Amino acid sequence: MSPRESLRALAQWGVLGALVGAVCGVASAVFLFLLDEATALRERMPLLVYALPVAGLAVGALYARWGSSIRGGNNLVLDTVHETDRQIPLRMAPLVLLGTVLTHLFGGSAGREGTAVQMGGSLADAIAHRFRVSADTRRELLAAGIAGGFGSVFGTPIAGAVFSLEVLVVGRLGYEALLPALVAAVVGDLTTRGLGIVHTAYPAPGVLPLTGGVLAKWVVFALAVAAVAVVFVEGTHRLKKLLEGRLPALPLRMAVGGLAVVGLWKLVGTDMYLGLGVPTLVRAFVDPALPEAAFAWKLLFTAVTLGAGFLGGEVTPLFFIGAALGNVLARVLGLPLDLGAAVGMAALFAAAANTPLALTIMAVELVGASVLPHVAIVATLAYLLTGHRGIYPAQRIARLKYGGPLLGKLVPLRELPGESPGSAFARKSSDSAGNPQGKR
Numbered sequence: 001m002s003p004r005e006s007l008r009a010l011a012q013w014g015v016l017g018a019l020v021g022a023v024c025g026v027a028s029a030v031f032l033f034l035l036d037e038a039t040a041l042r043e044r045m046p047l048l049v050y051a052l053p054v055a056g057l058a059v060g061a062l063y064a065r066w067g068s069s070i071r072g073g074n075n076l077v078l079d080t081v082h083e084t085d086r087q088i089p090l091r092m093a094p095l096v097l098l099g100t101v102l103t104h105l106f107g108g109s110a111g112r113e114g115t116a117v118q119m120g121g122s123l124a125d126a127i128a129h130r131f132r133v134s135a136d137t138r139r140e141l142l143a144a145g146i147a148g149g150f151g152s153v154f155g156t157p158i159a160g161a162v163f164s165l166e167v168l169v170v171g172r173l174g175y176e177a178l179l180p181a182l183v184a185a186v187v188g189d190l191t192t193r194g195l196g197i198v199h200t201a202y203p204a205p206g207v208l209p210l211t212g213g214v215l216a217k218w219v220v221f222a223l224a225v226a227a228v229a230v231v232f233v234e235g236t237h238r239l240k241k242l243l244e245g246r247l248p249a250l251p252l253r254m255a256v257g258g259l260a261v262v263g264l265w266k267l268v269g270t271d272m273y274l275g276l277g278v279p280t281l282v283r284a285f286v287d288p289a290l291p292e293a294a295f296a297w298k299l300l301f302t303a304v305t306l307g308a309g310f311l312g313g314e315v316t317p318l319f320f321i322g323a324a325l326g327n328v329l330a331r332v333l334g335l336p337l338d339l340g341a342a343v344g345m346a347a348l349f350a351a352a353a354n355t356p357l358a359l360t361i362m363a364v365e366l367v368g369a370s371v372l373p374h375v376a377i378v379a380t381l382a383y384l385l386t387g388h389r390g391i392y393p394a395q396r397i398a399r400l401k402y403g404g405p406l407l408g409k410l411v412p413l414r415e416l417p418g419e420s421p422g423s424a425f426a427r428k429s430s431d432s433a434g435n436p437q438g439k440r
Contacts, residue, residue: 010179016137017144017183020127024120024148024184025191031097031115032153032197038105039275046271049107052261056254059099060309064250067095070122074114074313075394077121081142081168082396082410084135088142092122099311107274108261109301110312112153117313120149124184136176143168143177144184151185152192154315155199159362160185166355169410170390170397173357200278203285204368205339215377217333218343222378224329225344226385228321229351232299232314233389239307250309257308264301273301277320284323284341288331295324314391315349322348342367343375351382354390388416 042048063071070076070092080088100115124145128138143164151160161182165173193199208214247253265274272280277298284290291297302317326344330337342363350359356379363375384401396410 012137013140013180014183016127016131016133016141017180018187020120020124020141020144020180021148021152021184021187022191023123023127024116024145025152025188026195027093027097027119027123028116028149028152028188029192029195029197031100031112031119032192034097034101035104035112035276038101042105042107042275043271048105049262049265049271049274052106052108053255053258055102055106055108056256056258056308056310057251059102059311060249060251060254062095063099063309066091070095070118072394074117074392077117077142077146078168078392078394078396079412080121080125081139084138087129088122088125090122090126093119096311100313103305103310103312104275106258107265107271108258108305108310108312109273109275109277109298109317110305110310111276111314111316111318112312113150113315114313115311116149116153117146118149120145120147120184120188124148140177140180143174144180147181148184148188152188154362154366155189155193155197156362156365157182157185157189159358159365160189162361163355163358166358167353167392167395170354170388170395170413171401172398200282202282202342202367203338205285205336205342205370207370208336208339208374210373214335214374217335218374218377219381220333221326221329221335221340221343222347222381222385224325225322225347225378225382226351228295228299228325229348229382229386230389232303232318232321232348233352233386233391235299236303236307236391239303240309243308254309257304257310260304260308261301264297264304268297273298276316278316281316281320281323281345284320284327284345285338287327288337290324290327292328295321295328298324314352318349318352319345322346339371339374342371343378346371346375347378347382350379351386352391354383354386354392354395356380356383388413 070089077088080086096115096118103110121142124141128141147161147164150163151157164181165177168174243253247256298317298320322344323341326340327337330340346359346363350356360376360379363371390413393412393414395413397413398410399406
């Protein structure tokens, strides 16, 4: 490539990446504003939680009528990156935004990243088709959409860029999309902040030197994180499979799930497991009296909410679960409380999403460099220990985590021989929703 062609390519990625980042940043700002308003309203009017089954019925009817082609969610975005014979419908952005805000308004336990990634993917694909770019450029723009959505919704642009490259293929980074992803993530974050959005501030842990004894503790810590990640992934998938088998109609399934969340809420007698749960997440960094079962309750609330089909994502609930688990493990193992919460917060999502590098960087962006090297060690070990499963069954894999020969082609996690029940469900569910999941 000549210098002129290189400059032309750089200019193209700068312009297109910035455009994707700007629209993702605006979408994230609108989403986060509405999410804050919905959460504040629910906290002022806790009786709204009783209406969660009705909200599930309404959102389910909405998706049954207009959302059949987008029910693959994040997996649809990932599949589209690898299979360019489809377009992500633009209506995914407003529908997932509305569904997620309603989920949080009425107390469902869900996150934000799923909505941000889906909005980013649909908006980026619309831009790609508007400019009639090549198939390769379109794939890279979709990665930029993931980066712009993820980076802007959490205020972590570098992690957003790396996440978009790491999440596509397990164990491999797609460097061909690095520049547009980085531009989109940085511009998206600047846009969201420029529109007045303030992200959650987490306590910064102190420095802990790495010694042999500390390393041994982190190995035990990673074992516990991996076990909880497996429970979350498999539990959510199994519950969703069970509910789909018993209640094929999405509106009814979501209404029953809403009833279950209301029942859990009354059983525990506290609001701390509803919605995002950010106050309790931050509390895990500083409170040695945090209930030991907090991570398990949040896992259950989230598995029921997402398993029933409510909209949102997994990141913030996994942050909550990981930080609360880290709080308990730090007390047991004699580690600093704030460091245990920070490492648990990042490592649990790294294990569940197969993205240890992105979450190591994200931990640094959120709490500072003192979390190194501990978070990298735990995230990597937990990622390996969870096996070939994850919250995104559409992730491709070229070589098994433990090495061996290349598989010959990129294989979705859901299609690996000996796949887990969760992966098998994901393929069946996505196919039944009208979203082909890969060429067989």
